[in-house]
Amino acid sequence: xxxxxxxxxxxxxxxxxxxxxxxxxxxxxxxxxxxxxxxxxxxxxxxxxxxxxxxxxxxxxxxxxxxxxxxxxxxxxxxxxxxx
Amino acid sequence: xxxxxxxxxxxxxxxxxxxxxxxxxxxxxxxxxxxxxxxxxxxxxxxxxxxxxxxxxxxxxxxxxxxxxxxxxxxxxxxxxxxxxxxxxxxxxxxxxxxxxxxxxxxxxxxxxxxxxxxxxxxxxxxxxxxxxxxxxxxxxxxxxxxxxxxxxxxxxxxxxxxxxxxxxxxxxxxxxxxxxxxxxxxxxxxxxxxxxxxxxxxxxxxxxxxxxxxxxxxxxxxxxxxxxxxxxxxxxxxxxxxxxxxxxxxxxxxxxxxxxxxxxxxxxxxxxxxxxxxxxxxxxxxxxxxxxxxxxxxxxxxxxxxxxxxxxxxxxxxxxxxxxxxxxxxxxxxxxxxxxxxxxxxxxxxxxxxxxxxxxxxxxxxxxxxxxxxxxxxx
Numbered sequence: 001x002x003x004x005x006x007x008x009x010x011x012x013x014x015x016x017x018x019x020x021x022x023x024x025x026x027x028x029x030x031x032x033x034x035x036x037x038x039x040x041x042x043x044x045x046x047x048x049x050x051x052x053x054x055x056x057x058x059x060x061x062x063x064x065x066x067x068x069x070x071x072x073x074x075x076x077x078x079x080x081x082x083x084x
Numbered sequence: 085x086x087x088x089x090x091x092x093x094x095x096x097x098x099x100x101x102x103x104x105x106x107x108x109x110x111x112x113x114x115x116x117x118x119x120x121x122x123x124x125x126x127x128x129x130x131x132x133x134x135x136x137x138x139x140x141x142x143x144x145x146x147x148x149x150x151x152x153x154x155x156x157x158x159x160x161x162x163x164x165x166x167x168x169x170x171x172x173x174x175x176x177x178x179x180x181x182x183x184x185x186x187x188x189x190x191x192x193x194x195x196x197x198x199x200x201x202x203x204x205x206x207x208x209x210x211x212x213x214x215x216x217x218x219x220x221x222x223x224x225x226x227x228x229x230x231x232x233x234x235x236x237x238x239x240x241x242x243x244x245x246x247x248x249x250x251x252x253x254x255x256x257x258x259x260x261x262x263x264x265x266x267x268x269x270x271x272x273x274x275x276x277x278x279x280x281x282x283x284x285x286x287x288x289x290x291x292x293x294x295x296x297x298x299x300x301x302x303x304x305x306x307x308x309x310x311x312x313x314x315x316x317x318x319x320x321x322x323x324x325x326x327x328x329x330x331x332x333x334x335x336x337x338x339x340x341x342x343x344x345x346x347x348x349x350x351x352x353x354x355x356x357x358x359x360x361x362x363x364x365x366x367x368x369x370x371x372x373x374x375x376x377x378x379x380x381x382x383x384x385x386x387x388x389x390x391x392x393x394x395x396x397x398x399x400x401x402x403x404x405x406x407x408x409x410x411x412x413x414x415x416x417x418x419x420x421x422x423x424x425x426x427x428x429x430x431x432x433x434x435x436x437x438x439x440x441x442x443x444x445x446x447x448x449x450x451x452x453x454x455x456x457x458x459x460x461x462x463x464x
Binding site: 030061081 | 229
């Protein structure tokens with residue numbers, strides 16, 4: 001398995017990963033991730049390459065493990081269809 | 085659930101390309117602007133121009149915040165960076181953008197404490213870890229980036245972190261689209277709308293494009309099939325005499341955007357009366373400043389910002405490229421004096437810049453023996 005195959009369903013939302021997210025000032029190519037664990041206002045998330053990071057959930061309510069999120073600069077901007 | 089294989093399926097892509105060719109009126113020349121730099125990169129990376137009929141021209145828009153920031157604002161930021169006791173933080177993309185007296189990296193080499201951060205939240209953590217210093221974050225970006233800055237300022241206020249401030253350069257995409265539509269030297273038939281900006285602002289802010297200017301706008305995803313399907317949706321509207329805002333990227337973009345992010349932005353920012361855009365000049369109500377309730381965290385209120393205005397290098401034609409009047413290789417400096425290794429204009433510095441995209445995906449192939457239709461297109 002190639003590293004980018006950890007979550008192949010994320011690839012349809014752009015090619016960016018948490019460690020290679022294109023131009024951060026633009027952010028119009030944000031990073032799709034899968035939610036692994038949810039804390040109070042943060043979630044541990046994993047991108048398609050297997051990179052993990054804690055993501056702020058202030059702008060996306062009621063996040064659950066298995067949800068797919070679109071993330072920019074460590075902050076979730078949208079929940080995307082296809083998750084749990 | 086759709087997988088990326090489907091969005092890059094050659095059979096599906098050929099089918100959509102064939103439908104585009106069937107719908108395109110051979111007696112008409114179509115000019116469609118992709119507003120977002122991410123789309124520009126995807127178009128070149130996947131060679132999508134090769135799949136379109138020769139009378140469909142894709143025009144690169146102003147959707148790169150680094151590219152549209154005038155050099156004077158970089159000098160203003162670096163004037164703050166040179167102050168004693170300041171840690172000046174910026175995104176990696178900004179570190180090589182030249183001001184009049186060098187880049188942030190060069191200021192760092194001369195002794196300024198300039199540091200790269202991934203997120204404004206990281207800059208806030210740096211302030212908490214360095215209470216004897218004042219940390220300034222160089223905020224830049226469209227509506228995808230502004231919510232993170234807003235959240236950071238809300239947290240700074242809630243936590244009482246007072247050795248932190250933001251030099252705010254956030255700009256808004258909708259006034260830029262309006263300025264392009266009002267530009268007398270621009271003739272466009274439709275727009276491929278930004279993908280992830282629209283997750284925040286939704287689709288409603290674009291309605292004026294169809295209502296007031298009679299142009300179709302289709303919010304698009306970033307995969308090859310997304311972009312081709314968006315072009316097809318624009319052509320269908322034109323063929324049927326319609327002008328509407330449509331959402332091709334419904335799997336991500338809600339029609340009403342992200343209300344929580346919009347509320348945070350409304351609480352922290354207010355509109356500037358006007359702001360200068362490189363290549364587009366001054367555009368009214370096109371940028372954000374920090375609201376009075378957060379003035380304590382506003383670097384422009386805290387430091388004496390000189391308000392420098394700098395004319396771009398005369399030979400560089402960044403403005404014409406930003407407005408879509410010229411293609412990157414039609415600039416006199418492109419690929420010669422101005423390259424990604426030695427950029428003169430911001431469009432070559434930023435990885436989202438049209439010139440950098442063209443250089444990486446077309447120019448290098450062309451110089452290796454391949455031709456490209458874009459390189460032969462004439463200025464309008």
